Amino acid sequence: MSTPRDVAIVSFAQRPAVRAERQADDTEMLLPVLTEAIARSGIAKKDLGFTCSGSCDYLIGRPFSFVSALDAVGAWPPISESHVEMDGAFALYEAWVRLQHGDIDSALVYSFGKSSLGNLREVMVMQLDPYVLAPLWPDSIALAALQARALIDSGRASERDMAEVAARSRRSALANANAHVKGDFDVDQLLREPHLVAPLRKHDCPPISDGAAAIVLAAGDLARKVCARPAWIRGIDHRIEPHSPGARDLTRSSSTKIAGQKAGVAEADIDVAELHAPFSHQEIILRDALGLGASVDVNPSGGALGANPMMVAGLTRFGEAASRIIDGRARRAVAHATSGPCLQQNLVAVLEAR
Amino acid sequence: MGDPIKVIKTPIHLDYQVLAGRDLVRFLNAIAEGKFIGRRCPSCKKVYVPPRGGCPTCAVVMGDEVPVADTGCVTTFCIVNVPYEGQVMKLPYVYASILLDGSDIPFPHLIQGIEAKDVRMGLRVKAEWVPAAELKPTMESIRWFKPTGEPDAPYDSYKDHL
Numbered sequence: 389m390s391t392p393r394d395v396a397i398v399s400f401a402q403r404p405a406v407r408a409e410r411q412a413d414d415t416e417m418l419l420p421v422l423t424e425a426i427a428r429s430g431i432a433k434k435d436l437g438f439t440c441s442g443s444c445d446y447l448i449g450r451p452f453s454f455v456s457a458l459d460a461v462g463a464w465p466p467i468s469e470s471h472v473e474m475d476g477a478f479a480l481y482e483a484w485v486r487l488q489h490g491d492i493d494s495a496l497v498y499s500f501g502k503s504s505l506g507n508l509r510e511v512m513v514m515q516l517d518p519y520v521l522a523p524l525w526p527d528s529i530a531l532a533a534l535q536a537r538a539l540i541d542s543g544r545a546s547e548r549d550m551a552e553v554a555a556r557s558r559r560s561a562l563a564n565a566n567a568h569v570k571g572d573f574d575v576d577q578l579l580r581e582p583h584l585v586a587p588l589r590k591h592d593c594p595p596i597s598d599g600a601a602a603i604v605l606a607a608g609d610l611a612r613k614v615c616a617r618p619a620w621i622r623g624i625d626h627r628i629e630p631h632s633p634g635a636r637d638l639t640r641s642s643s644t645k646i647a648g649q650k651a652g653v654a655e656a657d658i659d660v661a662e663l664h665a666p667f668s669h670q671e672i673i674l675r676d677a678l679g680l681g682a683s684v685d686v687n688p689s690g691g692a693l694g695a696n697p698m699m700v701a702g703l704t705r706f707g708e709a710a711s712r713i714i715d716g717r718a719r720r721a722v723a724h725a726t727s728g729p730c731l732q733q734n735l736v737a738v739l740e741a742r
Numbered sequence: 743m744g745d746p747i748k749v750i751k752t753p754i755h756l757d758y759q760v761l762a763g764r765d766l767v768r769f770l771n772a773i774a775e776g777k778f779i780g781r782r783c784p785s786c787k788k789v790y791v792p793p794r795g796g797c798p799t800c801a802v803v804m805g806d807e808v809p810v811a812d813t814g815c816v817t818t819f820c821i822v823n824v825p826y827e828g829q830v831m832k833l834p835y836v837y838a839s840i841l842l843d844g845s846d847i848p849f850p851h852l853i854q855g856i857e858a859k860d861v862r863m864g865l866r867v868k869a870e871w872v873p874a875a876e877l878k879p880t881m882e883s884i885r886w887f888k889p890t891g892e893p894d895a896p897y898d899s900y901k902d903h904l
Contacts, residue, residue: 413763416795419803433801449758459794462801506758514754523752 395487396611396618397714397739399428400707402601404566405695408504409598414443414453417600418460418500426496429604430614433462436604437492439469440483442476442499443699446514449506457500468492475499476601476703477664477725477735481626483605493610498602501699508596508698516729517631528729529593533585535638535730536669540587542639544676547587550668551578554591554693557668561690566704568695569595591693594666599697601704617741619710619721624737625650633730644677644724647736653678653722656738660685660712661722662705666692670731674724678736684722688712702726706737713741765793768807770879776871778810780845788846812869814842814887815895817904821858834858840867840887841903848903851881855888864894 401424403417426433439461443454454471463469470486472479476499483495503511512528526534539545552575561570573591581589611618627643627650629636636642648654661684665671675686687693689708692701702725709721720740727733762770765781769792772779781793784805788797791810796803819838822831836858839848853861854870867887877883 410761411764413761413795415798416763419796419801422801446756448761449756459796459798460801462797462799464799502761504759505761506756510756514756518752519750522754 393488393490393607394611394620395484395605395607396615396620397603397706397710398430398606398611398615398618399425399604400601400711400714401425401428402566402700402704402707403599405568405597405599405697407568407596407598409502414448414457414500414502415459417502417598418457418498418602421600421602422460422496422498425498425602425604429494429606431494431604431606431610436494436496437468438483438486438495439467440471440479440486440495440497442472442474442479442703443501444473446511447506447698448502461496474727475664475699475701475725477706477723478626478702478727480603480605480703480706481624481735484621484624487605487607493607495605496602497605497703498600499700499703500600501697502598503596503696503698504598521632529585529588531633531729532593532667532670533588534633536587536592536667539639539669539673544639545669545672547589548575548579549672550592551575551589553668553671554578557671557687557691557693558591560688561694564689564694566599566695567690568597570690570694588667592668594692594696594701595694597695597697597701599695599700599704601700601707603703603707603710615714617714617716619713619739620742622656622720622738622740623651624735626733626735628728628733631728631732633732636730636732638730639673641673641677641731641734644674644731644734644736647734648678648722651736651738653680653736653738656720656740658684658720658722658738659718660688660709662689662691662709662724663687663722664692664702664705664725666696666701666726668693670726673731678722678724680722702735706739709739713739716741763795765795765804769793773881773883774877774879776874776877776883778812778842779807780810780842781805781807789844790847791842791845791849808844810845811843812871813890814840814845814867815900816853816861816863816865816867817841817848817900818863819853819861821861836861838887841900846903851884852886853888854886862894864897864900866890866892866895
């Protein structure tokens, strides 16, 4: 493959995550976020070459909800647009591929998710295979608990290690106005809490959150023109493992490992990593798969344990990582997003200042 | 190996709360008072019925709420001839896009009080509300629209709203 075209994240905006957004509908949630991301990008809305979104109709239980959400984009005159029934990070990946064609120089990526309207644990069962696994209704926390149990049994992590991830994430979230589960927690005290679904305690699980986020991508000279310090995508790669959790070693994320290698995580010093690990033990698995050393600042935003709007939390990792490069706090960052049960799919990017 | 399995049943049941949103709540409460309201886009000036939070053309937050009449004209329509489960109306009947006076976006409702074959573009119609005591925050508070007997609206008056 020839060298990919240089593409950068030039702006990011997000709606503060909340447990339940009771007033605004999808369009109203998105409108201010899109307006802010486009304004910050310095690119006129009419000049954006491509628009791609990520969302899931099962969350609000209404078919084609992504079409009505397009109201927030103002798709007139008609725009070139696409959608993935996945986290917005995977829409970003599609937009990055689209920009490789070379005929357009910018793209708007957004996602929204209202997890509060259904029973999220049950809604997530809909992502499982419909013949053998879904009829058993293993909910999202039960499946994550199987993974955590396997990891503990492997001897590579303990419930204390998991509680430490949770405590650190929620302490980091104190500095993030967009996170809604935060605080200073003592690990010993956390470990005295009862199990929710053993071996997971409540602190090991992500909050249920409603939210929205948007990113603007720009290529080459346009990115340099509109942004003083663009977050260049040095490498990006998406890998998928077998759908069935039973067909995988749940204690290791081989797809993350390959994606990390392809994205070039090991080739340069990393300052910050924003990992999309909805469950505490998954951060331990992801760190291991990416080979991140102790010097890497992992999830300074608080990660998905601080706010987890479905379909948004992955894109937010890309936005949080990019923001730290754009504003000069970091030189190089890893951004990661996951999809599917127990880290089935993983997208890894290395972002850097130049 | 046994017989091939052609069908399996895997029942799925998910409960959701439905959130109407600010604008739809205000609209349905107005319907419960026997009134239509819309909302005007501050950019393109179009009045949307029902009102909505953002203008889908301009992508800006909608502006003022405006009262809209319960009279208007048929822009386009279809004649339903095929029986179906749950059918309430007697066949054939007309389902039409109706442009209410003072609004810019047609919305769909039933047409009665006229033979289906006589319904036409530009036909002037008025909402037939249920009795005041039966008004509720639902579109069923309007039974249907009926011709007013006025001359048809000229094509030019609704050609930009099709």
